[in-house]
Amino acid sequence: MTELVVKACGPMTSLQDRGRSGYQRFGVSPSGAMDMRSLAMANVLVGNAPGVAAIEFVNLGGSFTCAGGDLRIALVGAGCALSIDGTPVPPRTSAILKEGQTAQVGHTRTGTFAYLAVAGGFAIKPQLGSLSFHLRSRLGGLNGAALQADDRLPCIIQAQDGAPVHLPVNEDDRDSPVRVMLGPQDDYFTPDAIRTFLDSEFTVTPQADRMGFQLSGPAIEHAKGFNIVSDGIATGHIQIPGNGQPIVLMRDRQTAGGYPKIATVISADLDRFAQVRPGSAVRFSAVRRDEAVAAARALKEQIASLPDALVPVRFSLTTEHLLSTNLIGGAVNALAPKMSDLAP
Amino acid sequence: MSGCIVQTPRILPCGDGALSVDFGNVIDPDVNGRVLALDDALRLRAPAGLLETVPTYRSLMIQFDPTLTDYDALERLLTDEAQNVAPQSTLGKRWRVPVVYGGPFGIDLEDVAQRHGLSAHQVIDLHAQAVYRVYMIGFLPGFAYLGGLDPRLATPRRTKPRAKIPASSIIIGGQQAGVASIECPSGWHILGRTPVRSYDPGRDPTFLLAAGDEVVFQPIDASRWDELERAAEAGEPVAEQVSP
Numbered sequence: 001m002t003e004l005v006v007k008a009c010g011p012m013t014s015l016q017d018r019g020r021s022g023y024q025r026f027g028v029s030p031s032g033a034m035d036m037r038s039l040a041m042a043n044v045l046v047g048n049a050p051g052v053a054a055i056e057f058v059n060l061g062g063s064f065t066c067a068g069g070d071l072r073i074a075l076v077g078a079g080c081a082l083s084i085d086g087t088p089v090p091p092r093t094s095a096i097l098k099e100g101q102t103a104q105v106g107h108t109r110t111g112t113f114a115y116l117a118v119a120g121g122f123a124i125k126p127q128l129g130s131l132s133f134h135l136r137s138r139l140g141g142l143n144g145a146a147l148q149a150d151d152r153l154p155c156i157i158q159a160q161d162g163a164p165v166h167l168p169v170n171e172d173d174r175d176s177p178v179r180v181m182l183g184p185q186d187d188y189f190t191p192d193a194i195r196t197f198l199d200s201e202f203t204v205t206p207q208a209d210r211m212g213f214q215l216s217g218p219a220i221e222h223a224k225g226f227n228i229v230s231d232g233i234a235t236g237h238i239q240i241p242g243n244g245q246p247i248v249l250m251r252d253r254q255t256a257g258g259y260p261k262i263a264t265v266i267s268a269d270l271d272r273f274a275q276v277r278p279g280s281a282v283r284f285s286a287v288r289r290d291e292a293v294a295a296a297r298a299l300k301e302q303i304a305s306l307p308d309a310l311v312p313v314r315f316s317l318t319t320e321h322l323l324s325t326n327l328i329g330g331a332v333n334a335l336a337p338k339m340s341d342l343a344p
Numbered sequence: 345m346s347g348c349i350v351q352t353p354r355i356l357p358c359g360d361g362a363l364s365v366d367f368g369n370v371i372d373p374d375v376n377g378r379v380l381a382l383d384d385a386l387r388l389r390a391p392a393g394l395l396e397t398v399p400t401y402r403s404l405m406i407q408f409d410p411t412l413t414d415y416d417a418l419e420r421l422l423t424d425e426a427q428n429v430a431p432q433s434t435l436g437k438r439w440r441v442p443v444v445y446g447g448p449f450g451i452d453l454e455d456v457a458q459r460h461g462l463s464a465h466q467v468i469d470l471h472a473q474a475v476y477r478v479y480m481i482g483f484l485p486g487f488a489y490l491g492g493l494d495p496r497l498a499t500p501r502r503t504k505p506r507a508k509i510p511a512s513s514i515i516i517g518g519q520q521a522g523v524a525s526i527e528c529p530s531g532w533h534i535l536g537r538t539p540v541r542s543y544d545p546g547r548d549p550t551f552l553l554a555a556g557d558e559v560v561f562q563p564i565d566a567s568r569w570d571e572l573e574r575a576a577e578a579g580e581p582v583a584e585q586v587s588p
Binding site: 021022230254266295 | 358360399489528555
């Protein structure tokens, strides 16, 4: 059995996949990767389906070795850098981690969340249909916990030889406003309060985790109180508690809650919003359902077409690379980027 | 609270992938019954792209894949069904849940008794004589929100919530009663503890209680705790299903 061995990692490093579905009626949070698009890219780079469980890094990186065989790995998200035995792996490019080598994952730089995928995924038993770790209910992950040094993650397959591949996909546009649909409780706010919400800049505070992002900005005033009888919560709901400061509910959110929700981040913008770092500014713009659905379709199509976007990487032919790369049958694509072009 | 029961439920947008069918901003068995009846009806007529439904006190959240679900058709279906649903007449199961009250199992029992000018025994009697309705499961896996607390026991929440209360605590807060499933923060008052695990990921079924079920509490002696706790550990429900 090939294993990925954790040498070191940050305290909130955990396994995340597409999340749990079907158990919210029993109080179980859906969880899942905070940036599903980056998860999908990391998975596609190693030949997996987009939603297979990967290691999610939160700000801090980590280091890993493997035992019992080699592993094909890829890291995507938040401008995070990967190196193997000190040699940088270009961004959004797969690599083979050989037995005895150390993979080093750097801090995230342009966002908060990054994903390390392993070809074939992990041979770990899902809980309630998912490997996603949920802190508050101790569900999923490795034995109901976040990852820590000396954890050994059993892997399903060993790496096959083959040239690395690269995904020439642009990072998200981080500057445009985060799109929301108003509701479900926009009638708990005056037209002025809704204007304040849509016209103002908010800052993501340090109170931002997998459960929710607390924002700070001009207070949004309620028109008829802020206590409602608990009703359901959707990922992306923006609730306004008594202090008028919005909280955006994220993947590890509770299943029901008792504050009015002024608006909901559209599904296509959740990944992008998740990568807005504490201290950064964010604006919201209201869109209609047809625009939100068109954006959801576009994202779905983009993820479905990721495997077609993969390009093989042409190595410079040093002895080291010849020794480490299988070039048999290597029809080299002249248009493919060189490793050096892709350096982080 | 601007509570009112609406005859025609409202369909509220929750982004592109969810909506909430809202029956009114109240805690009321009829309203909750209509929520659960709509939930049942949808199970029989599940539209394409339906992912998950989440019943709460007073609304049914419906989550769907916006790229697969025809929203207008879903809205028509819900308007049609929601206007016609009668409060669910047949409730779910009724569970008898053993509870060790007071002492280290219910550290707030004496305090609650004092506040209301009752003896600890009177509090136990009032709490154990009621039939509770499970309005919803939420907050954490298996955490049951119960209605039906005797008004004489209604106790405002603690001003300072506790960071942790033990798993399976039997608690009250305001007009509500609850069964905590796993260790969690809470501002509610702890009257006792049950060996029953409403949530156990290693057991089939994982969840014991569901919205629409009924719960009655049965006081037991602390001397029986170890035996029942071992049975629960071995995967037995320990809670007994009884006929209403």
